[in-house]
Amino acid sequence: MKIISRKNIQPPQLPKALPSGSIAALQDEDEVSMVLLSACDMANTSAAHLLFEKVALKRVSLAASQHAKPRFVDCLLEASDLSGIDWEQARFRRVAFLGCRLIGAQLVDAEFEDVTFKECTLENAVFLSANFKAVRFEHCQLREASFESADLPGVVFDDCDLTRADLRQARLSGADFRGSRLDGVQAGAQELRGAIVDSTQAIQIAGLIGLIVKEYGQEVDE
Known part of the structure; x- marks a missing residue:
């Protein structure tokens, strides 16, 4: 997949060619740099301050790994499995996730700063109290x-399925939801203030905050 630079989002700054490498295990404070990791299995690993x-990670498994405060800078993760990861206080800067599983x-x-998620599966993912800038x-x-x-x-959700997503107490000023599915989203008027939606979504959101939308002349049910 080709990484497309978006306005105000910086893509990963990666060399055109990276030497191939492999990792069998991860330990606290390991530093991995300037390498292409392909088809590596790092599932169920546990470490801190990675x-x-x-680094480019392609078809890599990190499923069910538990890493405290990992940092990813100028990285590409493509077609990789991150399902069930538990990465508290992770930091991502100039990172692209392409076709990854984060269920x-x-x-x-x-x-998250200057981060792109494209064609990723993030069902039931939890971003509690996360901070997004240029995403x-x-x-x-x-x-x-959640x-x-x-x-x-200012986060953009372009053609995403946010059915029953939890946006309670989130700060959404300038967040752009146009073209995305918002069925059953958990959010109120306070959270949605300043969010950008299209006309169809506006009717959905009106229902979420208790408004009754009727065309002029239609009777309103008592």
Whole structure:
């Protein structure tokens, strides 16, 4: 997949060619840099304070891994399995997730800056109290994902499925939901203030906050 640079979102700054490598295990404070990791199995690993910098991870499994405060800088994760990860206080800067599985991922108190998620599956992912700056979700499955108490100013959700997503107490000023599915989203008027939606979504949201939408001349049920 080709990484497309979006306005105000910086893509990963990766060399055109990276030497191939492999990892069998991860330990606390490991630093991985300037390498292409392909088809590596790092599932169920546990470590703290990892650093991945200028790394491409393709078809890698990190499923069910538990990493405290990992950092990813200038990284590409493509067609990789991150289902069930528990990465508290993770930090991502100039990172692209392309075609990855993050089903049930726990990313509590995470920080995302200049990050793109494209064609990823993030059903039931938890972004509790996460901070998003210059982030775009494109063609992603986010059914029942939780963004409770997250900071999402200006985040773009382009053609995403946010059915029953939890946006309670989230800060959504400037967040752009146009073209995405919002059926059953958990959010109120306070959370949705300043969010950008299309006309069809506006009718859905009116129902969420208790408004009754009727054309002029239609009777209103008592």
